[in-house]
Amino acid sequence: MSKIMIQGTASSVGKSILVTALCRILKEDGYKVCPFKSQNMSLNSYITLDGKEMGRAQVLQAYAAGLEPEAYMNPILLKPTTDKRCQVIVNGKVYGNTSAMEYHELKPIFKDMLKEDFINLESKYDAIIMEGAGSPAEINLRDRDIVNMGMAELVDAPVILVGDIDKGGVFASLAGTMLLLKEEEKARVKGFIINKFRGDLDILKPGIDMVENIINIPCLGVVPHFNLNLEDEDSAITFNNKADKDIDIAVIKLPHISNFTDFDAFNCEEDVSIRFVRDKESFGKPDLVIIPGSKNTIEDLLYLRKTGLEDMIKDYAKEHMVIGICGGYQILGNSIKDPYSLETDEKEIKAMGLLDIDTIFEKEKTMTRIEGVLLDSKEEANRIYGYEIHLGNTIKNPKVKSIFKINEINNKEEIKYDGAVNTEGTVMGTYIHGVFDSPTFRQYVLNPLRIKKGLGEKQSPEYESLREKELDKLSEIVRKSLNMDEIYRIIDIK
Numbered sequence: 001m002s003k004i005m006i007q008g009t010a011s012s013v014g015k016s017i018l019v020t021a022l023c024r025i026l027k028e029d030g031y032k033v034c035p036f037k038s039q040n041m042s043l044n045s046y047i048t049l050d051g052k053e054m055g056r057a058q059v060l061q062a063y064a065a066g067l068e069p070e071a072y073m074n075p076i077l078l079k080p081t082t083d084k085r086c087q088v089i090v091n092g093k094v095y096g097n098t099s100a101m102e103y104h105e106l107k108p109i110f111k112d113m114l115k116e117d118f119i120n121l122e123s124k125y126d127a128i129i130m131e132g133a134g135s136p137a138e139i140n141l142r143d144r145d146i147v148n149m150g151m152a153e154l155v156d157a158p159v160i161l162v163g164d165i166d167k168g169g170v171f172a173s174l175a176g177t178m179l180l181l182k183e184e185e186k187a188r189v190k191g192f193i194i195n196k197f198r199g200d201l202d203i204l205k206p207g208i209d210m211v212e213n214i215i216n217i218p219c220l221g222v223v224p225h226f227n228l229n230l231e232d233e234d235s236a237i238t239f240n241n242k243a244d245k246d247i248d249i250a251v252i253k254l255p256h257i258s259n260f261t262d263f264d265a266f267n268c269e270e271d272v273s274i275r276f277v278r279d280k281e282s283f284g285k286p287d288l289v290i291i292p293g294s295k296n297t298i299e300d301l302l303y304l305r306k307t308g309l310e311d312m313i314k315d316y317a318k319e320h321m322v323i324g325i326c327g328g329y330q331i332l333g334n335s336i337k338d339p340y341s342l343e344t345d346e347k348e349i350k351a352m353g354l355l356d357i358d359t360i361f362e363k364e365k366t367m368t369r370i371e372g373v374l375l376d377s378k379e380e381a382n383r384i385y386g387y388e389i390h391l392g393n394t395i396k397n398p399k400v401k402s403i404f405k406i407n408e409i410n411n412k413e414e415i416k417y418d419g420a421v422n423t424e425g426t427v428m429g430t431y432i433h434g435v436f437d438s439p440t441f442r443q444y445v446l447n448p449l450r451i452k453k454g455l456g457e458k459q460s461p462e463y464e465s466l467r468e469k470e471l472d473k474l475s476e477i478v479r480k481s482l483n484m485d486e487i488y489r490i491i492d493i494k
Helices: 015-028 056-064 100-122 139-144 149-155 170-180 183-188 201-215 260-268 297-307 309-316 327-331 439-452 463-481 484-491
Strands: 002-008 033-036 039-041 045-047 053-055 076-080 085-090 093-099 127-131 159-164 189-197 219-224 247-252 272-277 288-291 321-325 335-337 348-350 357-374 383-396 404-409 412-418 427-430
Touching: 002 015, 002 149, 002 484, 015 033, 015 056, 015 127, 015 463, 033 056, 033 100, 045 056, 045 357, 045 383, 053 056, 053 076, 056 127, 056 463, 076 100, 085 100, 093 100, 100 127, 100 139, 100 149, 127 149, 139 149, 149 183, 159 170, 170 189, 170 201, 183 189, 189 201, 189 484, 201 219, 219 463, 247 260, 247 439, 260 272, 260 439, 260 463, 288 309, 288 327, 297 309, 297 327, 297 335, 297 348, 321 327, 321 439, 327 383, 327 427, 357 439, 383 439
Parallel strands: 002 127, 002 159, 033 127, 039 076, 159 189, 189 219, 247 272, 247 288, 288 321, 321 427, 335 357
Antiparallel strands: 045 053, 076 085, 085 093, 335 348, 357 383, 357 404, 404 412
8 A cells, every 4th residue: 555654853843734735746646645643632623524523734634635534534632631631532532531641551452443444544545644743753652652653663654754944953853863763663764854944955955965874864855944824733833922914813822722723714814913812911902802712611711810811801892802712602601610520620610701601511522513604694695614622511591692503513404503692792602613714704703893993894715715725835835845756656656
């Protein structure tokens, strides 16, 4: 079977985006290609059409390959809940909550499952582009590795090693990684890529020659540093804190922020800037405040209370718009109850009281893909879409208006209502992640802000169209930068 694994000298060297690029290149060249990452650690997740959860990085890779995202592309997803514990998602469903050591002990159990998952993929695709995690030189984890060399060995995949020159020390990181590998692992590495290069290649060339002689593997290309409107993996994201456009949207940077990809669609809007606010001093004078999703809503509410951001948001909401997404929606309500101690030992906590709703955490997690309509829209094309991932069940006061009418859940017709808005129409919340991808809702939110500032109304563009154009640009950059003939030889594609 034709396959290749992209591993890195460290986290955030660009493995995910290079896998994305290779998926796009092979798709453009007429191959049926699939991304695969056996284990991903991320608070950015997504719900598939059949109601399963997976990491967002593999979602983008699936789009690059021209595929509908499916959980088998990311069989194990780890979602940190605290510094020492995480929720384990296996084949799209919650497996349980574990400590780091407990999960380490579980890895041998998952090994046979991963091999079976991969064998099933081999029968469906021309090629599989695999992604490692962190570094294969994490020798303390080597004996039970299921995501780097352990996974490569399990399915006999060749490896390309990626180093990030932008951080400095790329030659040392490449050489050091190879030094710590076993001899059989070194033999699996067929080449290396230098990523995020800025400058003159002629100056870099002598260093490439020297490191090739030291580690005895060839350089397969140097990829330049670039900026594209494509979502980043959790560890690679730089949270912008400056407003440089007409419309200033401030997203509260919660300690346990999740699904910050919800705001990528605003990159479509030429007059909108997104910045992340961590404290009162950086709050400024935004046109809109968004409280995002959270993997630990109660702790994040307590953080807002402790730092004074809660009072600042409540004062701001008297005259300006505030939107809560998922955990942020729960935070805007009257109370949050956690009877099973799913997040903390707090059984009940008073919330902000900006929406007349109450939330109770339940053991079963809601994971749905939805389509629906924006209720308060004069537009004919008022379709919205997105997905839900949450524990809480939120009860609205009967007098509180919903925002959306959902008419399709997990690809089946079903009616329910989502969200809440205050009487003044300035505070609203929803459980729908990705709702800003819908041009209807983005336009509904932004145009009143434009009018308030004396700007003209605008029609919001399709986010998916922008993403496709950016994926094409990514493919072009990476194709020109790499020795694709040699990479095709390594993949051994027929």
